[in-house]
Amino acid sequence: MVAAGPWIILFSPLFACVGIVLFGRKSKKLSTALAIIGMAVSLLFSVSAFLHSLPAHAAALESSVPWVDLPGLALEFGFLVNRPAILMSLVVTGVGLMIFIYSAGYMAEEPGLPRYFAYLSLFAFSMLGIVLANNFVTLFMFWELVGASSYLLIGYWYEKPSAAAAGKKAFLVNRIADFGFLIGILMVWNLSGVDGGGRTLNFLQLEEKLHHLMEISAVQPGLLTAIALLIFCGVLGKSAQFPLHIWLPDAMEGPTPVSALIHAATMVAAGVYLIARVFFLFWASPSAMAVIAAIGGFTALFAASLALVENDIKRVLAFSTLSQLGYMVMALGLGGYVAGIYHLTTHAFFKALLFLGAGSVIHALHTNDIWQMGGLSKKMPATTITFLIATLALCGIFPLSGFWSKDEILAVAFERNRFLWAVGTLTAAMTAFYMGRVFCVAFLGAARSHHAEHGHESPAVMTGPLWALAVPSVIAGFLRIPQYLHHAAVASVHVEFNPLVAGISTLAAAGGLALAYAIFARGIQPGPEAQRSLSMLATPLTRKFWVDEIYGWINQNVQQRTAVALAWFERTVIIGVYVNGVAKLTGLTGSLLRTAQTGRVQTYAAILLGGLGLILYLSLK
Amino acid sequence: MTPPITINHLIALSGVLFAIGLVGVVTRRNVLLILLSLEILLSAANLAFVAFSRSLGDLSGQIMVFFVMIVAAAEVTVGLAITVLLSRHGGKLNADELKSLKW
Amino acid sequence: MIHPVLFYVLSGLIVASAVGVILARHPLYAVLSLVVTLFSLSALFICLHAFFVAAIQVLIYAGAVLVLFIFVVMLLDMAPEVVFRAKSWTMISVGTALGFLILWQTAAVSLRLQAPSAPGPVIDGTTAAVGRILFTAYALPFEAASLLLLVGIIGAIVLAKKQL
Numbered sequence A: 001m002v003a004a005g006p007w008i009i010l011f012s013p014l015f016a017c018v019g020i021v022l023f024g025r026k027s028k029k030l031s032t033a034l035a036i037i038g039m040a041v042s043l044l045f046s047v048s049a050f051l052h053s054l055p056a057h058a059a060a061l062e063s064s065v066p067w068v069d070l071p072g073l074a075l076e077f078g079f080l081v082n083r084p085a086i087l088m089s090l091v092v093t094g095v096g097l098m099i100f101i102y103s104a105g106y107m108a109e110e111p112g113l114p115r116y117f118a119y120l121s122l123f124a125f126s127m128l129g130i131v132l133a134n135n136f137v138t139l140f141m142f143w144e145l146v147g148a149s150s151y152l153l154i155g156y157w158y159e160k161p162s163a164a165a166a167g168k169k170a171f172l173v174n175r176i177a178d179f180g181f182l183i184g185i186l187m188v189w190n191l192s193g194v195d196g197g198g199r200t201l202n203f204l205q206l207e208e209k210l211h212h213l214m215e216i217s218a219v220q221p222g223l224l225t226a227i228a229l230l231i232f233c234g235v236l237g238k239s240a241q242f243p244l245h246i247w248l249p250d251a252m253e254g255p256t257p258v259s260a261l262i263h264a265a266t267m268v269a270a271g272v273y274l275i276a277r278v279f280f281l282f283w284a285s286p287s288a289m290a291v292i293a294a295i296g297g298f299t300a301l302f303a304a305s306l307a308l309v310e311n312d313i314k315r316v317l318a319f320s321t322l323s324q325l326g327y328m329v330m331a332l333g334l335g336g337y338v339a340g341i342y343h344l345t346t347h348a349f350f351k352a353l354l355f356l357g358a359g360s361v362i363h364a365l366h367t368n369d370i371w372q373m374g375g376l377s378k379k380m381p382a383t384t385i386t387f388l389i390a391t392l393a394l395c396g397i398f399p400l401s402g403f404w405s406k407d408e409i410l411a412v413a414f415e416r417n418r419f420l421w422a423v424g425t426l427t428a429a430m431t432a433f434y435m436g437r438v439f440c441v442a443f444l445g446a447a448r449s450h451h452a453e454h455g456h457e458s459p460a461v462m463t464g465p466l467w468a469l470a471v472p473s474v475i476a477g478f479l480r481i482p483q484y485l486h487h488a489a490v491a492s493v494h495v496e497f498n499p500l501v502a503g504i505s506t507l508a509a510a511g512g513l514a515l516a517y518a519i520f521a522r523g524i525q526p527g528p529e530a531q532r533s534l535s536m537l538a539t540p541l542t543r544k545f546w547v548d549e550i551y552g553w554i555n556q557n558v559q560q561r562t563a564v565a566l567a568w569f570e571r572t573v574i575i576g577v578y579v580n581g582v583a584k585l586t587g588l589t590g591s592l593l594r595t596a597q598t599g600r601v602q603t604y605a606a607i608l609l610g611g612l613g614l615i616l617y618l619s620l621k
Numbered sequence B: 001m002t003p004p005i006t007i008n009h010l011i012a013l014s015g016v017l018f019a020i021g022l023v024g025v026v027t028r029r030n031v032l033l034i035l036l037s038l039e040i041l042l043s044a045a046n047l048a049f050v051a052f053s054r055s056l057g058d059l060s061g062q063i064m065v066f067f068v069m070i071v072a073a074a075e076v077t078v079g080l081a082i083t084v085l086l087s088r089h090g091g092k093l094n095a096d097e098l099k100s101l102k103w
Numbered sequence C: 001m002i003h004p005v006l007f008y009v010l011s012g013l014i015v016a017s018a019v020g021v022i023l024a025r026h027p028l029y030a031v032l033s034l035v036v037t038l039f040s041l042s043a044l045f046i047c048l049h050a051f052f053v054a055a056i057q058v059l060i061y062a063g064a065v066l067v068l069f070i071f072v073v074m075l076l077d078m079a080p081e082v083v084f085r086a087k088s089w090t091m092i093s094v095g096t097a098l099g100f101l102i103l104w105q106t107a108a109v110s111l112r113l114q115a116p117s118a119p120g121p122v123i124d125g126t127t128a129a130v131g132r133i134l135f136t137a138y139a140l141p142f143e144a145a146s147l148l149l150l151v152g153i154i155g156a157i158v159l160a161k162k163q164l
Helices: A005-023 A028-053 A083-106 A113-132 A136-154 A161-191 A203-215 A221-238 A247-253 A256-265 A267-277 A279-283 A286-307 A313-333 A337-365 A381-395 A401-416 A418-443 A460-478 A481-486 A499-521 A528-542 A544-594 A601-620 B007-027 B031-056 B060-089 C004-023 C027-047 C051-076 C089-112 C127-136 C139-160
Strands: A061-070 A073-081
Touching: A005 A028, A005 A061, A005 A073, A005 A113, A028 A083, A028 A113, A073 A083, A073 A113, A073 A136, A083 A113, A083 A256, A083 A267, A083 A337, A083 A460, A083 A481, A113 A136, A113 A256, A113 A267, A136 A161, A136 A221, A136 A247, A136 A256, A136 A267, A161 A221, A161 A247, A203 A279, A221 A267, A221 A279, A221 A286, A247 A256, A247 A313, A256 A267, A256 A313, A256 A337, A267 A279, A267 A313, A267 A337, A279 A286, A279 A313, A286 A313, A286 A418, A286 A544, A313 A337, A313 A401, A313 A418, A337 A381, A337 A401, A337 A460, A337 A481, A381 A401, A381 A418, A381 A460, A381 A499, A401 A418, A401 A460, A401 A499, A418 A499, A528 A544, A601 B007, A601 C089, B007 B031, B007 C004, B007 C089, B031 B060, B031 C004, B031 C027, B031 C051, B060 C051, B060 C127, B060 C139, C004 C027, C027 C051, C051 C127, C127 C139
Parallel strands: none
Antiparallel strands: A061 A073
């Protein structure tokens, strides 16, 4: 039972996907049922694995099959089920199941519902693959598969040009990041053979090898930094850190449950999870960790600033996700292994809840613009309450789950890097402000448009998951997750609860919320001086600091020009000289040799006799 | 007293004759005269055969000469027939102009 | 083998008339030069005791083949050839070069040749002796040769006839 567990967890959604493709294409009910059953089975076995891992002596389970077995190249396909993996698997299957159930209601009128569930099941399969993989090759396979699933799901409404473009953008940006990732993997592969003991990409074996290599000082720090940074490239793409964050806001073109599952709770967390999975590689290179922490912190602040002026409710949440991911990456960069994973877990719950709540609103009002909403607290009570719970959790208000995890991160930052701690606290204030803004504008006050007047609560199939997700958003802080994770003896930074940090961050959050309430619920406007300076700030923020435009310019001028030059080179040199040249040379030689065919007998006789002379000469030597 | 004539002298003579015939084949323009030079080549071969036959005491060389002559006769017959045909059709017997097989 | 004087005289005749063949301008002179060459060769054969071969050389080669040549020369009323002035110098130089090449090689051969240490029995090439071998050991080539002649005759007729 135990050994089969990971295989069932992984392949159950795949069977659901295959089942839908083969049998469920015409039937919405069948495809929905298959998808939900697939996820439920995975959840069941994840819980079972969790229970098996609770006893203190329980060891991590590793189960693999050899895949390629050539001299010099031995690859395997297998799973490493340790505590972070189990935790993540619970998150993916649990949140996933809620979202599947929610989708049954949200997407009920979609004609392409079977396709949707097939893609979702495929995604679940890929994500679980990343979670459970025990070596880089398997991980990378599923990494790419997740990228492909994301592309399919973002571009679900493929007839909409913006959706198709968004899917392409996501895939391309991820591909660029994965290029760096792959080079990193290859360098790890190379490094693992330095001690002569055979190359491997298995995580546990690599950890041992790295310890051994560092003990005998057989590896240069520069190399380790390079490897760590290259693997971090993959994280840049998947977890949308600056400068590869550009795909995530556009990815909101997909259906809202997709945004909830993929772009809030699970796929974007895969990058963070990767860092945790091979944390020993990063821990070995302090300079790489510094860079990672810096990028994480910067992304957190950057994204939060962009969320301040966004009017599309899903986009606000997207930027919020970017910002929180920045927090997680920063935590890991600072050495807070437990803090990062902890926040990953709690964030999955309340961010998914936020997205599903937004979806509920969008489903009822048919608009994404918060300024078209308003007064929903009376018409959609369940949604309002759960959204409020999630908002407070995100802002880090005691005693909700977000408070504990965000606080752990800030405590680590306080220990290790005061500047990043200040950045983190400022971001927390901004987070509170923009989330408060959204809540006040969308849910409080009077209805701002006739859409809002006709708002009504969503069906139970949609509100059920909302309540289901609200529960862990509230209590996850008390589930002793850090203790569960600490059991895995990983070299990292350990912090105790720091009341000073907790107090400051709560103040910051409360301040942000209060300010938002004052401006948007009470209508208190800042003075004209403040208004002028604020509107100056607004332009770069609404234009997202022109990052997309810069990339477009680079693409147009650098990439296109290079492509044109290379095409010229290919046409002229390679084809003109080598391909055509060879042909011309053959023709030329032919023409040259043709001159011997004069048609005159005497020429032929002369050549014959010349040959005779040559033979005589050679045989007489 | 000149040295006695050995096989070497005969072979040398045969070689000279062959070379002369060769030059004739390659340089003459009249088709008939080319055929004639061909006869010289064959005669040179005949001489070599006879010389070796005499030197080695084996009559096979002379049998060979017999056959060479038969072949030469047959070849000349056909060659002259072609020459007659050529003169009938074009009137020109210039080997330089018989180049319709060029290229 | 031969008396040296005889050899040198005869070989001089042979070479001179052969050169005459290739240098002659009128075709008839060339043919007649070849006749002289063949007669001299025949004389050389007799000196080498190859009587049968000498005889058939005169009979067949000089007698039949060259007479045929003369017939054709007269039939076609050939004009003297403007030999070397119109001919391309490339061909002439190539030809002479080839000639020298062959000459050089045969010189190399002839210098290296050694008479066998145990010379075979000196057999005279009389008709009887040749005939004996011809009709026993070489009977098959003999028959094949006659077939060849038949083919040659038919070929000549087919080619040169005006109408069949």
